[in-house]
Amino acid sequence: MKYIPDGLRRLWHRMGSPRWFYETTASWLPWLGGAAALLIAVGTVWGLAFAPPDYLQGDSFRIIYIHVPAAYLAQAGYILMAVCGVILLVWRMKLADMVMTAVAPIGAAFTFLALATGSIWGKPTWGTYWIWDARITSVLILLFLYLGIIGLRRAIERPEAAGRACAILAIVGVINIPIIKYSVDWWMTLHQPATFSVTSAPAMPPIMWVPLLLNVLGFNLLFAVSVIQGTRTEVLVRERRTRWVSELCLRERA
Amino acid sequence: MSFDSFGDFLAMGGHGFYVWWAYLLTAVVVALILVWPVWRRRRFLREQRGRLRRSRALGGQTGSSSDAPET
Numbered sequence: 539m540k541y542i543p544d545g546l547r548r549l550w551h552r553m554g555s556p557r558w559f560y561e562t563t564a565s566w567l568p569w570l571g572g573a574a575a576l577l578i579a580v581g582t583v584w585g586l587a588f589a590p591p592d593y594l595q596g597d598s599f600r601i602i603y604i605h606v607p608a609a610y611l612a613q614a615g616y617i618l619m620a621v622c623g624v625i626l627l628v629w630r631m632k633l634a635d636m637v638m639t640a641v642a643p644i645g646a647a648f649t650f651l652a653l654a655t656g657s658i659w660g661k662p663t664w665g666t667y668w669i670w671d672a673r674i675t676s677v678l679i680l681l682f683l684y685l686g687i688i689g690l691r692r693a694i695e696r697p698e699a700a701g702r703a704c705a706i707l708a709i710v711g712v713i714n715i716p717i718i719k720y721s722v723d724w725w726m727t728l729h730q731p732a733t734f735s736v737t738s739a740p741a742m743p744p745i746m747w748v749p750l751l752l753n754v755l756g757f758n759l760l761f762a763v764s765v766i767q768g769t770r771t772e773v774l775v776r777e778r779r780t781r782w783v784s785e786l787c788l789r790e791r792a
Numbered sequence: 793m794s795f796d797s798f799g800d801f802l803a804m805g806g807h808g809f810y811v812w813w814a815y816l817l818t819a820v821v822v823a824l825i826l827v828w829p830v831w832r833r834r835r836f837l838r839e840q841r842g843r844l845r846r847s848r849a850l851g852g853q854t855g856s857s858s859d860a861p862e863t
Contacts, residue, residue: 586815590794591805598807604818640829647825655814662807760822767829774836787840 554631556773557782563766570763577756584749592746601659603750606733607757609652612680613715615645615761619687620712623705633769635701636776638708639691640768644761646684653677664728672725676718683711697776 542550552558585603592599619641625634656674657667668674687704694700722731733750734740740747777783795801804811 582815586811587801588794596807597804598810600804600811601814604814608818643828644825647821651818651821654817658810658814658817662810760826764825764829767826767833771829771833771836774833774840778836778840783840784844787837787844790837 554629554633556633556636556777557780559633559636560770560773563770567763567766570759570766574756574759574763577752577759581749581752581756585753589746589749595663598659598662601655602733603753605652605655605659606750607754608648608655609677610754611757611761612645612649612652612677613718614758615641615648615765616680616683616708617712617715618765619645620708623708626701626705627709632776633773635697635705636772637765637769638701638704639772640765642684642688642691642704644764644768646681646688648761649677649681649684653681660728669728671727671729672721673718673727673729676714676721679714680711680718683707683714687711 582603586600589600591597619638622634622638622641625631626638653674656677660669661667687707690707691700691704694703721727722729733742733747734754742750774783774786802808802812
């Protein structure tokens, strides 16, 4: 840390302060929440009512507008947890542990949603609610990894030890993310390949993919709101013995 | 508009059952992940306030509630 400029180091330390996080993020939430609601409202109404039906799947393809954002966040949430795990193990930043704790149930919820909406979509499209296909099985493993991390945290009493154990499990489990991503290329599968890619234009017309993009962005903001709320709660619980939390408890009407 | 009538919109070309179940489930899960942390924070504040008041009434000092359970 010797060659890092002083200002940057101070910013890093301040960002690592749970109290700073709690006080700063309060004003972000209405903006993030408002933008999320707007994007999701436009994306969902557009996707449900204005996008044309798919020429093969008919109207059942409209499930894509919630399935893709959920599946995307299921994986992004896991990567976020693993990054927090690295920060916790390398820099011992307590806030990273709090974010990791907050993300686990939210990521698990999105993974469940990705599996459930995919299963419902599978019935009219593939003729079955469930199949032990590479993509679906690897996402189910992702759900178990999330549940494992939630369970591990509850099983270990000392928060420091629980944080380190969860960090290691989160980091090891990241191997599942490229498996999910490439499962549709490596194995014979019913699942269709990715809708969006960085290198090529989408195969859909804009009237179909723009609402999907809006919903992906909106769900990202929604995820951010939820993670920030969860982390704020975690900050209070973990810092409850400090003077500032005591004063806040007596001051704030809940 | 991709549909001729509201009835057509609800029917979703015969796939209404699947589409609406998927959207309903999403709405429920999204509501839960938004409400749950807020609810948990409120409960913590309420309980912690009670603990602080009790410890003050007993003449203890602020923020000494080491018996606070994990919420």
